[in-house]
Amino acid sequence: MRRRDVLAGAGSVASIATLNCPAPALAQGVRELRMVTDWPERLLGLQASAVRLARAIGIASGGRIRIEVFPAGTLVRAFESLDAVGAGIADMYHSAEYYFEKKSSAFSFFAAVPFGFTADELFAWVHYGGGQELWDALSGRFNVRPLLCCNTGAQMGGWFNQEITSLEALRGIRYRMPGLGGEVLRRLGAIVVNLPGGEIVPSLESGAIDASEWIGPWEDMALGLHKVVRFYYYPGFHEPGTGIALGINEQVWQSFGADDRQLIESVAAGEYARSVAEFNANNALWLRKLRDEGSVKILPFDESVLRASLQASNDVIAEAGAGDELSRKIYESYRQFRASIMDWSDVAERAFLNSRRLA
The missing domain is CATH 3.40.190.170 (Bacterial extracellular solute-binding protein, family 7)
Structure with missing residues (x-):
């Protein structure tokens, strides 16, 4: 420009x-x-x-x-x-x-x-x-x-005007999602658009879009997303x-x-x-408020959706890093550090979080 x-x-x-x-x-x-x-x-x-x-x-x-x-x-x-x-x-x-x-x-x-x-x-x-x-x-x-x-921090998967019980349910829906996550959803059959935050609720109300991710309960409820859509999915695999x-x-x-x-x-x-x-802190507070209100169904993505998303993500991310020499360097640095930090995160935080649920 x-x-x-x-x-x-x-x-x-x-x-x-x-x-x-x-x-x-x-x-x-x-x-x-x-x-x-x-x-x-x-x-x-x-x-x-x-x-x-x-x-x-x-x-x-x-x-x-x-x-x-x-x-x-x-x-x-x-x-x-x-x-x-x-x-x-x-x-x-x-x-x-x-x-x-x-x-x-x-x-x-x-x-x-x-x-x-x-x-x-x-x-x-x-x-x-x-x-x-x-x-x-x-x-x-x-x-x-x-x-x-x-x-x-970790985000939610998004708001939908219908239940997402399988990959088939994603095909053809008009989904607001930016970045590489949007490309993943596009490859799974969704029609992906990008909108500024201030345009999300009006677009859902008018039917211009069928679904949208934003951030998490705190910011999402501040926008009023819980007033116009009734199905809220997690995890936000697209933006961890x-x-x-x-x-x-x-x-x-x-x-x-x-x-x-x-x-x-x-x-x-x-x-x-x-x-x-x-x-x-605020997402924890507002998730509890959303649960207590009971007007929104808070649901996990089906495992088939997550598996397909992960497979598509591997291709999308590799392609994003396959451009010029600098892009390739960025991707290789990301790839190597992710492998290393995942090993530590699994041994440390994931193991601890799992153990905290034992009681």
Whole structure:
């Protein structure tokens, strides 16, 4: 997308002259930055995390760095955040990298891939398994420096207007799902679409779509999904721990001194941990509320659906990493780290969680 195309879609009343300024505004030593997000304005969890991150950077910098947060549709349209930041229209974004899969399918490895990393495993790969360097190389092509800054934890499989008792039930349904998970469902016969979060409920109400995943009970009920659909499935094999990125314009990033770059990295890492805890705590609470209300059937996917999804996922993920040389390096790094971390997770967390149920 060209710079003027993004500008044409901007919803802000700011002047073109202001938007064309690639450098952060400076006022008496204070750096004023613009963060765009791909989330609705009042969305709990994700949008709130973006605002909290911006405030935390401001506090940690002693007020020297001020970040104004623009939700989707205010400065730029949803899903245009990468283009906007790369072009200098905004200084940073808060988004899920799989929204940029048309630029490169390898972006999905740094958000979520089906049957891939949990929140802890993704953080481990990016920070201690070589993922960050590969991500820097990928995003650098678009003039962006990326950092993990949030994670939703394990997600749910989605909301459906009918029961999904077999693979046959998936064929022909219009299913909102982004990223590589969407491609998996497409290969299983679903008609896959991608919509911003704010458009999901109206689309379900109108019949434009038959099913949709979002995140988990907390965020899903905040959107009102439980009021329009009655079947809620798990597990969310497509997004076992969805990472959210803070993407910073490369020139803005390089203009910071080493201390401020470390400050931003540390605050982003802290918000990552806090967001996982927040999602887990609230999902547990709202799952109980949803069960108590009794108006929604909370059901596991049939094993045949999961087996077919896993088989299709292996092909989809391999194809996503089969592009150029960098994509192949990212896929190979992901594949090797996943094999290693799965062994440890099985011996450690899975074994413990199973034993906790013995009583």
